[in-house]
Amino acid sequence: MTAQTADRFRILVVDDDREMRDSLEHLLDAAGWQVETLPSAQQVESRIAALHPDVVLTDVRMPGMDGMALLRSLTERDAPPVLLISAHGDIPMAVEAMRQGAYSFMEKPFEPRRLLTALRHAAEQHRLAQNAARLRDRLASLSDLDRVMLGDSKPIRDLREDVLDLSGTEVSVMLLGETGTGKELVARSLHDLSTRSAGPFIPVNCATIPVEHFETAMFGAADGARGMLASADGGTLFLDEIGACPPAAQAKLLRAIETREFMALGASGPTRSDFRIVSASNERLDTAVASGKFREDLLFRLNTVVLTLPALRDRRDDIPLLYVHFVEQYAALYEISAPPTTSEDLAALLSHVWPGNVRELRHVAERRVLAARRGRGSVAEALALDGDSTEVPETLREAVAAFERQLVAKAIQTHGGRMDAVAEALGIGRRTLNEKIVKLGLKKADLL
DSSP: OOHHHHHSOEEEEEOSOHHHHHHHHHHHHHTTOEEEEESSGGGHHHHHHHHOOSEEEEESOOSSSOHHHHHHHOOSTTOOOEEEEETTOOHHHHHHHHHTTOSEEEESSOOHHHHHHHHHHHHHHHHHHHHHHHHHHHHHHHHTHHHHTOOOSHHHHHHHHHHHHHTTSOOOEEEEOOTTSOHHHHHHHHHHTSTTTTSOEEEEEGGGSOGGGHHHHHHOBTTSOOOHHHHTTTSEEEEETGGGSOHHHHHHHHHHHHHSEEOOBTOSSOEEOOOEEEEEESSOSHHHHHTTSSOHHHHHHHOSEEEEOOOGGGGGGGHHHHHHHHHHHHHHHTTSOOOOOOHHHHHHHHHOOOTTHHHHHHHHHHHHHHHHHTTOOOHHHHHSTTTTOOOOOSSHHHHHHHHHHHHHHHHHHHTTTOHHHHHHHHTSOHHHHHHHHHHHTOOHHHHO
16 A cells, blocks of 8 residues: 555445445545445444544445444444435434434435535544544653553552543643642643643642732733743643632632633733643642632632542552662662662661652652762661761851751641741741741752
């Protein structure tokens, strides 16, 4: 088969009337189709496997298996679309055919141009669907979802299946999980495996945006930078810690999600943006809704589908595999041989409660590799915050700064980056907290 022939649409024509078969073959061949005809429906299944037609055109009334029975038999997900023709058609028959999944229904005699147009559209849609399926498989291979979401426990296998399934849809997805379970990683996988993968992925941590700047950051300003909604046009907007969204901005965000239109601050007219929403929270928002801090209608818009990410302690069988994977990654990064994993190391890994989940395990693996560069270390030492550090501040100022750094860092981790809660726990104002974070050289992204 030549390349030119391979590019032609392929059609399987099924009709017990020889004259009709010959007439359709002549019409379709003149229109550039690759045509095969059959006198009965019983042979269709084997010919579909050999020909891989883009569309099946079949008569309804035939001896043996009729067109409706043939339609019902083609239930495979990648089965070609079926267009039915009949000289005895009526409205109930057409309605039933469409209900059974027929692409279209036409009565004989039909207008040739109308038939060719319908067949071309059916074939084009089938090719697009096949290309999308191939692209999805290729993207799954390129992104290596099994490595991105590593593990063989049932919770993580189920999560991978859900991500693959939902990546082909446009539904809003809410991710629930403790800090460090990989919510942004899952959101990015949903984007990378979707038809929006060529568009932007815009991650926004709602807890890190000052309340007074939230609307500007989200919706933009007429005389300033683009907001996050505009930046996500054609792609995916990931709203992490969505529970921290200020009540005053929630109504505008709800309208933007519903209409894909929003008003930038100071603008005279609306801005349109085509985006998909994926949101995340480390706790259910039912309490926030009950207390009036979060709009129930906004929650319903965000949680069309809810995925709960398993905590690491709930999939302990995956811990050794994840640890070895991270150790090998960091060993390659720091250009050393990966340190061996001893029975003592495994015991330490499996006895730890992992409050920081996979993110904490990754940091432990990095500390273990850094210690191995100096010819020492163990998992037990890497699990301790200061396990491989022997440096002691020489001055009181340095000691105070070190203590403040540890205290602020721990508060940020404990409260999942919600800065208002961090400031309240430390007994300082939000502005003072921001100043200390800058002064101490802390990066919240490294702590969460």
